[in-house]
Amino acid sequence: MNLKLITSAISYAAGKAFRMKTSRKIAIGAAAAVAAAAAGVAVAKTVQAKKQERSVRSLVLEDITRTLPVSVKREPSFEESMEKSAQPFVLPQIVRSRIGLTELDEFTDTFVLEPKEKTSEMVIFYLHGSNYWYNPSRYHYAFIKRLANRLGAQLILPVYPKAPAHTAIDIQQMVLDRYLYLINEKEIPAENIVFIGDAAGGGLALAMLQKLRYLAYPMPKQAFLISPWLDVTNSNPAIAEIQPNDPILNAEKLAFKGEKYAGDLALTHPMVSPIYGDLTGLCPITVFAGTREIFCADAQKLCDIAEEKELDIEVYIYKNQMHFFVGLPIPEGEEAIDIIAMQLYGIDESDEIIEFEQNDAPELAEAVVCEDGEEPAGEETEVTEETFEELDPETEE
Numbered sequence: 001m002n003l004k005l006i007t008s009a010i011s012y013a014a015g016k017a018f019r020m021k022t023s024r025k026i027a028i029g030a031a032a033a034v035a036a037a038a039a040g041v042a043v044a045k046t047v048q049a050k051k052q053e054r055s056v057r058s059l060v061l062e063d064i065t066r067t068l069p070v071s072v073k074r075e076p077s078f079e080e081s082m083e084k085s086a087q088p089f090v091l092p093q094i095v096r097s098r099i100g101l102t103e104l105d106e107f108t109d110t111f112v113l114e115p116k117e118k119t120s121e122m123v124i125f126y127l128h129g130s131n132y133w134y135n136p137s138r139y140h141y142a143f144i145k146r147l148a149n150r151l152g153a154q155l156i157l158p159v160y161p162k163a164p165a166h167t168a169i170d171i172q173q174m175v176l177d178r179y180l181y182l183i184n185e186k187e188i189p190a191e192n193i194v195f196i197g198d199a200a201g202g203g204l205a206l207a208m209l210q211k212l213r214y215l216a217y218p219m220p221k222q223a224f225l226i227s228p229w230l231d232v233t234n235s236n237p238a239i240a241e242i243q244p245n246d247p248i249l250n251a252e253k254l255a256f257k258g259e260k261y262a263g264d265l266a267l268t269h270p271m272v273s274p275i276y277g278d279l280t281g282l283c284p285i286t287v288f289a290g291t292r293e294i295f296c297a298d299a300q301k302l303c304d305i306a307e308e309k310e311l312d313i314e315v316y317i318y319k320n321q322m323h324f325f326v327g328l329p330i331p332e333g334e335e336a337i338d339i340i341a342m343q344l345y346g347i348d349e350s351d352e353i354i355e356f357e358q359n360d361a362p363e364l365a366e367a368v369v370c371e372d373g374e375e376p377a378g379e380e381t382e383v384t385e386e387t388f389e390e391l392d393p394e395t396e397e
Contacts, residue, residue: 052319054320057329061322062322066247081164082164082165085166086165089108099144104181107178109159109160110156111159114148115148115155120151120152121192123154123194124155124194125182126156127160127196127205128159130199130200133164133257139328140198143198143327147337151344158175168261168263179208193220193221195222196226197223198226198326198327199228199295199324202227202230203274206228207272209274209283209285222283222343222344223282223285225288226336229298230273230301232255232273233267233273234252237297238296239294242294245292246292246294246322247322249294258273275305279305284313285314286313286315289317290325290332291319292320293322293323300317316339
């Protein structure tokens with residue numbers, strides 16, 4: 001087990017002006033774009049980023065997130081969420097055509113993504129976040145495409161049923177069924193499967209590992225938890241200290257959603273809040289979290305548990321990074337993906353895995369993650385051609 005406090009160097013983007021686009025509904029505003037592009041502001045941001053030991057790109061992105069209009073962050077009512085979560089998932093056509101997802105055999109809720117160049121027999125089993133209530137957002141789709149290409153590996157995306165219409169028992173049964181399908185029907189060795197999960201998906205991944213051990217099913221090769229939600233009670237005292245600095249997550253709102261996800265299970269049941277479970281006998285686990293997200297509190301707690309019990313869990317805490325930073329087009333996110341590749345393939349840190357060029361980066365303004373990791377109201381699955389042109393540079397090929 002190893003805790004590493006990462007202070008990334010200022011990237012090539014430091015001091016440069018950033019172009020911004022606005023989506024059809026996220027009205028960042030022309031004034032904000034002009035201000036961010038002004039040379040004086042760029043210099044000021046460079047100085048600020050150096051003081052905070054982070055990239056300019058991550059700083060600008062956080063600033064944009066904080067200035068989103070309140071109307072963008074409107075939550076659907078409970079009734080709306082109940083109705084929508086009861087409906088079967090339908091993959092947006094633009095995701096199918098631009099990202100390249102296709103159904104896994106006859107399943108309509110589980111999808112396959114092939115990398116641009118397959119260089120590995122590894123299979124990524126990706127569990128997406130959005131607090132168990134929402135389907136993958138356009139940020140998830142852009143990230144998994146980049147992840148599959150960077151790792152040269154096939155990616156499987158099970159879009160599990162959502163709360164509040166469904167609970168932890170329903171969700172985990174679906175995920176378990178798809179995992180066993182890969183092993184038993186597709187004949188993929190468990191040692192070739194890698195769990196990667198973000199936010200709620202990270203918590204779900206850790207819960208599934210405990211379930212696999214309990215049921216004596218084969219363990220995957222390794223698990224990577226990105227900004228994982230490990231305790232739905234959000235009762236860690238350190239959360240209150242972090243909350244003012246978190247531009248995305250709200251502990252009180254998340255606690256309510258966690259209660260509905262738990263269903264009849266106790267909130268501290270390991271299948272709901274996996275940090276309370278027995279973490280021995282699992283595959284190697286690597287965790288990424290940022291100090292500007294409330295989930296960092298329990299990532300640190302997990303690190304302490306691992307250290308005390310000598311578990312094979314490695315925790316990377318990135319200074320001054322916000323929720324889901326690994327999935328964003330910033331240097332710190334690219335560095336984290338490099339770490340994943342190094343751990344999977346044994347590449348030395350001195351080796352260049354894939355050169356990350358500036359002109360390959362998606363537009364900063366469209367990488368904003370809305371509050372609680374959800375899409376703006378009414379946009380959870382409304383993914384359009386415009387949004388993908390702005391988010392994913394590879395769609396322009």
